[in-house]
Amino acid sequence: MPKKVVSPRDAAALIHSGDTVTTSGFVGAGVPDGLLKAVADRFEATGEPRDLTLIFAAGQGDGKGRGLDRLCAPGLVARVIGGHWGLIPALGARAVRGEIAGWNFPQGVISHLYRDIAAGKPGTLTHVGLETFVDPRLGGGRISDAATDELVQLTTIDGTERLFYRAMPIHVALLRGSTADERGNVTMEREALILDNLAQAMAARNSGGVVIVQVDQIVAGGSLCARDVVIPGALVDAVVVAPPELHPQTYATQYNRYFTGRFRAPQDGTTPLPLDIRKVIARRCAFELPIGGVVNLGIGMPEGVASIAAEEGLLDHVTLTAEPGVIGGQPASGLDFGAAINTEAIIAQNQQFDFYDGGGLDMACLGMAEADRHGNVNVSRFGTRLAGAGGFINISQNARRLVFAGTFTAGGLDIAIGDGRLKIRTEGRAQKFIQTVQQITFSGSRARKLQRPVMFVTERCVFELHHDGLRLTEIAPGIDPDRDVLPLMGFAPLMDRPARMDPRIFRDQPMGLRDQMLDIPLGRRVHFDAGRDMLFINLSRMTIRDADDVASVRRAVEAEIGGLGRRVDVVVNYDLTRIDDRVSHDWSEMVGDLETRLYGRVTRYSSSAFLRRRLGETLQACRRPTIYDSEAAARAALRDN
Structure with a gap:
């Protein structure tokens, strides 16, 4: 057998100028940081490789230089097709300025594209992205005018519109696992997620490319249990052992045994969230949890819903999931997002999106940066700041019920909470409910056509999407809509007699949701x-x-x-x-x-x-x-x- 364990320098030398490179990872989990650093170091020393095309499904970074931002040096990368960009601000800024050609596609589409490339298909055909900024009629996912190629096409099959995302050969896959044997077989027993490693390896192999895997230990050939192998050695060309500082389990946690799914954390160790604006919003969202149902919680404000479910004793009565492949348990937050403790299963990311895209989610709770009078939502682009869609489009288009969560205004908002009431001490400087969003990441008109229930939850009020626009349905105790809501919107919502939000939301004590929902x-x-x-x-x-x-x-x-x-x-x-x-x-x-x-x-x-x-x-x-x-x-x- 050829020797597959090589140095980081030798691994980076396998990448040629002009190659198309794909990388594994989700936020801070499963990122091959050692390999990315080796590529950047080689480019700094030799000027090679140049003009790479980079493809990634989920954002991989910490916002401070790790992850894909290691590849931001001018000349190293020429084209980028990515799902979420918010944690790689340096690379994102270059795409916005047009210094590189950049596209933002739905995370699940790119995840499925790996499988289709591996299978030799011409591309991925899906409904995901219709009537959003990814639709060719609304920009085709281009980040700037530098992105000139038509990578997504609108087509019609049996009278139904679909989007076709073109496949392309992958020359190099930079992946990550836990243990490799001398033959290149790779397991992932200490990783928080499986992600798309196998599909990416197959896509590169069947494109005539090379597969390089970063691990943290090597064992003798043939000593790994076959059922534990995620990436077979037949697909792997090189293995690199990374030091601990370049191989953390996530960018927030060096190693947590509970993230592996092999151990369960004690249930009595949950610390309740402090009663602040995030908890208020998460509590109101938790009222919508479908008992016995399957739910996705997005990054940011919705993360708190998992903590509320734990506090209220609901985790055993609802299945929480996250798009990289965790099912059940309690999703983590921050730079641990994507990992979870006490999971029921951890599956491949592309399989999770199969389930999501097919309508498997009973409910999704997602963040909300901007919303307009039509119910459109923007979470992906704000002037020169590029956040990217991530899995938002897949999830929001396909969940049976949708709850958007966010503060009513942004920038300096300060509130007082107590005695079942809410008081605005300092109003936010920026409106979030505006006449027209800057970019359509979620289409309100499409949701109305599909008759999907959609709710917008803030700390002071709740809106619902109706056939004729947004309707104000609830007001927090202590809030005057004529003072605290209507003047701060870019449009007049529909309004009859809004109900009062439950005062339990604004008291620093358990709400008793479990008994209310189950009995x-x-x-x-x-x-x-x-x-x-x-x-x-x-x-x-x-x-x-x-x-x-x-x-x-x-x-x-x-x-x-x-x-x-x-x-x-x-x-x-x-x-x-x-x-x-x-x-x-x-x-x-x-x-x-x-x-x-x-x-x-x-x-x-x-x-x-x-x-x-x-x-x-x-x-x-x-x-x-x-x-x-x-x-x-x-x-x-x-x-x-």
């Missing part, structure tokens, strides 16, 4: 909305065990609409409902009786495909047993019929 009395589960002339029945997480439970639901429905003297339309939430087999016939007969006497049109929904099938069998005797996969689909069915 819902039957009287609160059945509600007739007179304004919509519609009955809503929430059976989520309810167990129907015996005939008494069946009779209780019947009585609750009759009490709500039995005296109206007419039929009403009904929407029933069966999410995670359990109906004991012994009473399934009784349940079917009860539902059939209500349909005969009291119901007009009926739609039902559950996010569980298994439950939809079981309920379909149970409700065969009913006139309309169709069960949809979301509340939006169930309501749409009522409108269409």
Whole structure:
């Protein structure tokens, strides 16, 4: 076998001028910092390699020179196609000034592009990016006029618009693992994430390129467990051992055993967040968590929702995820973002985006820098400051329910919180709800067409996206909308009679969300909305065990609409409902009786495909047993019929 363990200098010499290079990493996790430093050192010493094309899916840096900013020297990189740019300000500034040709594509698209390049496909075909700045009609993801190539095309298949992202050969993959044997097999047992390492290695190998992997230790050939190998040695050309300072687990943590997924942290060690503006916003967002559902939490303000879920005892009742591949547990924050403790699984990043893009998320909570009257959101570009979209476009376009989180104004905002109220001590200097956003990272019009529920949560008020614009729906106690909200917006929102935000949000004590969400009395589960002339029945997480439970639901429905003297339309939430087999016939007969006497049109929904099938069998005797996969689909069915 050829010797694959080489010095950093020899590894960097494998990269030629003009090569297309891809790198692994997410924020501060899994970044091959030793290899990046070796490339930069060689360029400084010799002027080679030059004019590289760099491709990366997730941002890799700490904002202070590590990560991809090591490649910012003039002449080293000529073209960059990247997902998130906020943590590599030096390279981003060069792209904005047009000194390099730069594109910003959705993180998940680039992640999938690796697989398509490996498979010899011409590119990636997807709906992700439509009606955002990545759409060729809105700029094609170009960062400046220096980016002249058409890398994304608008196409139509069977009458449906799609975007096609062109593939390109990858000449060098700079990757990272934990342990390599002398044959080049690589494991990742001490890494926080798996990322796209295997797909990137295959893409480079099948492009005729080279694969270089940074690790922190070498073992004898053939001594690694085959099931632990993430990158097979047959794909690896060179291995470099990096010193600890160039191989931290993340840019915030040298090593945390809980990030590996091999150990679990004690559950009683959670320290509650201080009651500040971030906690207020995170608390209000936590009210939207779908019990039993799968959720993505974005970087920044939404990170606090994980801490609130832990404080309120909800982590066992909702599955939190992050786009680089963690499922379950509690996501980390800051430069640890992307890692998590007490995870249920850690999968490849491209597989996570398969799940996201296909509509697997029940809810996403994402940051919000700017929003306009149409419900468009910008998180990616602010004048000469380039943040980049990261996974935001994939997630926001495809989650079944979307919550944007952010302060109402920015720049010097200071508030007082206590006794169930909020007071503005110093107002922020910059408006965030403006007439038109600078760049469309999320399209409000597309969300309306797809009938996706969208909410905007701030410390002082809440908005919802309606078919005719943003509607002000909630106001914090102590806030006067005529003083603290409306004059500070670039447009007039729709407004009727906003409700008061829950005062528990503004008190320094637990809110009791677990009991509220899990132990819902039957009287609160059945509600007739007179304004919509519609009955809503929430059976989520309810167990129907015996005939008494069946009779209780019947009585609750009759009490709500039995005296109206007419039929009403009904929407029933069966999410995670359990109906004991012994009473399934009784349940079917009860539902059939209500349909005969009291119901007009009926739609039902559950996010569980298994439950939809079981309920379909149970409700065969009913006139309309169709069960949809979301509340939006169930309501749409009522409108269409």
